Amino acid sequence: MAKLRYLEGVTTLSLDVEKCIGCGLCPAVCPHAVLKMAQSKADVADRDACMECGACARNCPVQALSVKAGVGCASAIIHGWLTGSEPSCDCGGGTSC
Amino acid sequence: MTQKSSCCPESDSGSSFTAKRKNVCCPSSEDKAQETAAPCCPPIETRERTGYRIWPFVAGWLETPAGSVPRIATRLTTGDMLGRWQMRWGIGRMRYRIAPGLYAAGSPGPEAPVLVTANYKMSFDALRRELGGLDCWILVLETRGINVWCAAGKGTFGTDELISRVRSSGLEEVVSHRRLIVPQLGAVGVAAHEVRKGCGFQVLYGPVRASDLPAYLAAGNQATPAMRRVQFSAVERLVLTPVELTGMLKTTLWAIPVLFLLGGIGPEIFSFSAAITRGGAACLVYFMGLLCGAVLTPVALPWIPGRAFALKGAIAGVLAGIAGLLLLPAMSVSHGAAFFLLLLAVSSYCAMNFTGSTTYTSPSGVGKEMRRALPLQALALLGAGVVWIWSAF
Numbered sequence: 001m002a003k004l005r006y007l008e009g010v011t012t013l014s015l016d017v018e019k020c021i022g023c024g025l026c027p028a029v030c031p032h033a034v035l036k037m038a039q040s041k042a043d044v045a046d047r048d049a050c051m052e053c054g055a056c057a058r059n060c061p062v063q064a065l066s067v068k069a070g071v072g073c074a075s076a077i078i079h080g081w082l083t084g085s086e087p088s089c090d091c092g093g094g095t096s097c
Numbered sequence: 098m099t100q101k102s103s104c105c106p107e108s109d110s111g112s113s114f115t116a117k118r119k120n121v122c123c124p125s126s127e128d129k130a131q132e133t134a135a136p137c138c139p140p141i142e143t144r145e146r147t148g149y150r151i152w153p154f155v156a157g158w159l160e161t162p163a164g165s166v167p168r169i170a171t172r173l174t175t176g177d178m179l180g181r182w183q184m185r186w187g188i189g190r191m192r193y194r195i196a197p198g199l200y201a202a203g204s205p206g207p208e209a210p211v212l213v214t215a216n217y218k219m220s221f222d223a224l225r226r227e228l229g230g231l232d233c234w235i236l237v238l239e240t241r242g243i244n245v246w247c248a249a250g251k252g253t254f255g256t257d258e259l260i261s262r263v264r265s266s267g268l269e270e271v272v273s274h275r276r277l278i279v280p281q282l283g284a285v286g287v288a289a290h291e292v293r294k295g296c297g298f299q300v301l302y303g304p305v306r307a308s309d310l311p312a313y314l315a316a317g318n319q320a321t322p323a324m325r326r327v328q329f330s331a332v333e334r335l336v337l338t339p340v341e342l343t344g345m346l347k348t349t350l351w352a353i354p355v356l357f358l359l360g361g362i363g364p365e366i367f368s369f370s371a372a373i374t375r376g377g378a379a380c381l382v383y384f385m386g387l388l389c390g391a392v393l394t395p396v397a398l399p400w401i402p403g404r405a406f407a408l409k410g411a412i413a414g415v416l417a418g419i420a421g422l423l424l425l426p427a428m429s430v431s432h433g434a435a436f437f438l439l440l441l442a443v444s445s446y447c448a449m450n451f452t453g454s455t456t457y458t459s460p461s462g463v464g465k466e467m468r469r470a471l472p473l474q475a476l477a478l479l480g481a482g483v484v485w486i487w488s489a490f
């Protein structure tokens with residue numbers, strides 16, 4: 001997995017450290033170790049590994065995190081462009097799901 | 098396919114036709130999942146209920162304060178495997194769901210952990226096969242037969258469904274603790290703090306992979322960093338490729354007649370023999386592109402240079418094109434150039450489509466990549482068509 005990295009500088013992830021209460025949940029739910037705890041606050045350790053799944057933002061009790069989550073599937077995005085709606089798709093689903 | 102089991106009194110011969118008779122104990126051959134029957138079931142009367150058929154993975158029943166709960170087998174049968182294979186190819190994909198609610202593995206008591214999963218049978222199977230020798234409860238959410246991650250993305254595997262399923266299953270009466278172990282990938286749809294507010298249960302995020310669950314439970318609900326990371330191994334990538342191919346079916350059914358039609362265009366306006374030879378060759382190139390983009394690129398993903406999938410697909414297409422030019426009989430330069438462009442465009446497009454199945458691409462990245470790649474792919478396709486038709490004259 002270390003070898004597999006996607007485009008850089010695209011993620012919409014943002015963290016408001018001021019708001020963070022240090023509950024420690026966001027590093028636990030992130031599937032790509034983007035977030036770490038540093039001095040009892042959350043810290044973005046590997047921004048470009050973020051896949052915008054939205055798990056961290058959904059589970060932050062104080063809305064310190066925000067990210068524009070969605071599906072990353074080409075055909076759904078094309079469909080979204082054509083119909084002007086939010087992309088949604090029936091993704092393949094890995095064995096880990 | 099229909100297996101006779103010891104518990105079924107006279108299910109007639111093994112013939113799949115006679116087995117179609119309604120028999121509550123044995124799954125009939127109409128069963129889409131092609132299940133085989135569980136090796137031993139309790140007497141039929143206790144399992145029978147008009148209008149219902151029991152899944153073969155149900156090994157018995159457990160009485161709880163909230164009613165009887167099905168106890169499931171933790172070993173998969175050949176029928177489960179067959180169903181898995183069907184799913185990989187996208188056959189009857191949408192119907193592979195099981196009933197949501199509470200299930201039991203082993204002989205769980207009020208202290209036993211509660212594992213949450215989706216009602217996609219493959220998710221459920223992946224979970225129960227890891228639970229051999231463990232005593233636990235399984236709370237299955239209604240996700241309309243979609244796996245945990247995708248359902249969480251859509252919101253069906255989410256806070257509201259979890260809260261209402263905890264309530265409707267009577268879980269509060271069944272267990273004395275107030276903890277739910279939710280697969281980590283479910284966190285996309287579940288907000289732990291809201292679940293606690295909604296039903297008083299604390300959400301613990303378990304490992305990404307069900308296979309790490311025994312270790313997670315043994316460690317007192319602690320996940321190692323490795324358990325928290327999503328992997329994307331060559332095997333995982335390979336099993337996703339059949340769906341990529343079936344996903345291209347519709348496009349392919351359009352492409353083939355178009356290629357044959359265009360192949361026939363020539364000096365004598367339209368020639369059937371040219372349609373067959375030239376169109377056939379173009380179809381061959383099209384299929385090569387399909388294999389390059391939808392199978393070769395996903396499997397060889399880490400070894401193909403570049404980060405954008407469209408680029409990776411194009412590179413794979415170029416390599417295959419060079420190999421093809423070396424192996425195939427010599428053709429005219431314009432002919433070769435047209436096929437080269439076609440291969441490139443198809444492979445690049447298919448590879449780009451694979452972004453939807455990966456476990457690490459961000460929607461923002463895919464959007465950016467597509468805005469750049471789609472015009473180029475369209476241009477390559479157009480160029481291929483023009484040069485190809487021109488080469489006929």
Ligand code: SF4
Pocket residue numbers: 013029030031032033034035049050051052053054055056057067
């Ligand atoms: S959006 Fe997903 S991948 Fe990105 S930081 Fe949050 S949990 Fe990690």
Ligand code: SF4
Pocket residue numbers: 019020021022023024025026027041042056059060061062063064065
């Ligand atoms: S989930 Fe929110 S409050 Fe908790 S550590 Fe992360 S940013 Fe801080």
